[in-house]
Amino acid sequence: MSDSIAKSYDELPYESHFNLLSHPDRLASMASLFGLEAPPPARCRVLELGCGVGGNLLCTAQSLPESEFVGIDLSPRQIADGRAMADGLGLKNVTQKAMSLMDVGTDFGEFDYILCHGVYSWVPEAVQARILEIGAQHLAPRGVFYLSYNVYPGWHQRAVAREAMRYHTRHLTDPLERVKRGRQFLDFLAASTIPPNTPYSLALQQEIDLLKKVSDTYVFHEHLEDENRPVYFHELAERAAGVGLQYLSAAWFNLLEASVPPQVRASLDGFADDRIGREQYLDLILNRTFRQSLLCRQSAPVRPSPSAEAIPGLLFTAMSQPESAAPDLVSGQPEPFLTMSGDRVNIDSPRIKAAIVALNALWPRSAGFEALRRESLALLGHRGDEAVADAEADRRQFAEMLLQAVTSTLIEPHVHEPAVATEPGERPRVTPMARQQAGSGVKVVNLRNGFALLRDLDRLIVPMLDGTRDRGALESTLLEMTLGGQIHLRHEGQPITDPDILRPMLEEQVEATLRRLVGEALLLPSV
Numbered sequence: 001m002s003d004s005i006a007k008s009y010d011e012l013p014y015e016s017h018f019n020l021l022s023h024p025d026r027l028a029s030m031a032s033l034f035g036l037e038a039p040p041p042a043r044c045r046v047l048e049l050g051c052g053v054g055g056n057l058l059c060t061a062q063s064l065p066e067s068e069f070v071g072i073d074l075s076p077r078q079i080a081d082g083r084a085m086a087d088g089l090g091l092k093n094v095t096q097k098a099m100s101l102m103d104v105g106t107d108f109g110e111f112d113y114i115l116c117h118g119v120y121s122w123v124p125e126a127v128q129a130r131i132l133e134i135g136a137q138h139l140a141p142r143g144v145f146y147l148s149y150n151v152y153p154g155w156h157q158r159a160v161a162r163e164a165m166r167y168h169t170r171h172l173t174d175p176l177e178r179v180k181r182g183r184q185f186l187d188f189l190a191a192s193t194i195p196p197n198t199p200y201s202l203a204l205q206q207e208i209d210l211l212k213k214v215s216d217t218y219v220f221h222e223h224l225e226d227e228n229r230p231v232y233f234h235e236l237a238e239r240a241a242g243v244g245l246q247y248l249s250a251a252w253f254n255l256l257e258a259s260v261p262p263q264v265r266a267s268l269d270g271f272a273d274d275r276i277g278r279e280q281y282l283d284l285i286l287n288r289t290f291r292q293s294l295l296c297r298q299s300a301p302v303r304p305s306p307s308a309e310a311i312p313g314l315l316f317t318a319m320s321q322p323e324s325a326a327p328d329l330v331s332g333q334p335e336p337f338l339t340m341s342g343d344r345v346n347i348d349s350p351r352i353k354a355a356i357v358a359l360n361a362l363w364p365r366s367a368g369f370e371a372l373r374r375e376s377l378a379l380l381g382h383r384g385d386e387a388v389a390d391a392e393a394d395r396r397q398f399a400e401m402l403l404q405a406v407t408s409t410l411i412e413p414h415v416h417e418p419a420v421a422t423e424p425g426e427r428p429r430v431t432p433m434a435r436q437q438a439g440s441g442v443k444v445v446n447l448r449n450g451f452a453l454l455r456d457l458d459r460l461i462v463p464m465l466d467g468t469r470d471r472g473a474l475e476s477t478l479l480e481m482t483l484g485g486q487i488h489l490r491h492e493g494q495p496i497t498d499p500d501i502l503r504p505m506l507e508e509q510v511e512a513t514l515r516r517l518v519g520e521a522l523l524l525p526s527v
């Protein structure tokens, strides 16, 4: 079986991307909220099981240069591609090995963080068991194990489309041909069910809509591979407990979960008196298909819910901003804020409104608890603690408010502050990975573990930002590119070709671009 899995990924490598939810900064922050003080991300050891070409491993390794990363994958081709990429990026803190995770031995040692994304559900039972054993045998005492997997009940519905696609393409061998024919067959099927408009055709249509948004490599490895073994959450938790691991938390907070009405929650609490049971009932309510879970050693101290006690020890950045340019912070009236995913959330708490505005002003830097507490008071017109009768009580209340903002995904918690510039500097510099990603047109991961929003001109400038060019050099290169026809600057519809007109225009564009790149958290501090 492992030969056929390796062959399938050699033939059609998986498009592997950076995964913010498995970054050690996020893992340690979540662990802290749930009572576990995980090892500092700045100097840690990380193992990624089934790392593929290393889309996640290499980005994460670059963001934590003092930490050590080991990635293993069964597919020699993906590992070879990943090594070439790591060499090209000059990464010295990564080892990539082409091997089965079944052969991970004691010589691998202990890891502070173990990551296994998009693997568990797509391997035979024996490999699934080994994944959990590796967690049990190689995780540091306060380490965190990130594991993602397909779950029931949601996968009962998705499996209908998978099985139809697999049956229809069973005689084909070329992976991409199978994806193409499988997609076509699903369209045909959804339009042809008799009777029409049944839950069956609706389920097929939902899957078609979902698959329209994803790559062919995803469709192949999710729907057409031989292995796809979803589990119920409680089964996974039992398997983990069987090897000495326990459920710590979800990898991040889920707004759908937060929307479960209190009376439904009360019923769930009546059905289950333990955390695993309550989580399982939530999956049944939400028809969940996929989980990203954090596990830790059974002996590690863990809280059943996130606690405000951890808040004073964390750093924060904003994940939302006021919709209005002049938001009303002071009154308790609801004020609309936009989250990073584009949702509109009304916030009435003046302190939280002020905290988010303060964090946006500080971006791309984070703020610690005490600085944020004072800044939020200052934005509401108070100097220091003069407005609060009892500073200790204010700290406790503010910590509770921040916790709510974090669980509502309005504010992001951190334990690690990356090196990030707040000014472009004389010879602006981005990471080798950002240069490579910008140049190849893919999403660019920024220094705050998000994706930068880039315009066309940014994509031309970012690859040049290796710290050797000052503004004059950047402008000269852009001038050459404009005169050579690679960039088109126009006035009243006509291309501008006069260097004397182009120079000041480019000067302005370069400055504006560099400022925007600071805002996109892409520029490294000057050396």
Ligand SMILES: C[S@@+](CC[C@H](N)C(=O)[O-])C[C@H]1O[C@@H](n2cnc3c(N)ncnc32)[C@H](O)[C@@H]1O
Pocket (backbone or CB within 6 Å): 002, 005, 006, 009, 014, 015, 016, 017, 049, 050, 051, 052, 053, 055, 056, 072, 073, 074, 075, 078, 099, 100, 101, 102, 116, 117, 118, 119, 122, 123, 127, 221
């Ligand atoms: C769907 S891909 C996910 C890759 C990567 N984690 C990501 O999220 O982009 C699954 C990966 O698991 C690897 N894999 C499957 N069985 C394995 C095993 N026994 N040992 C190591 N890697 C394995 C495959 O080669 C493949 O690269």
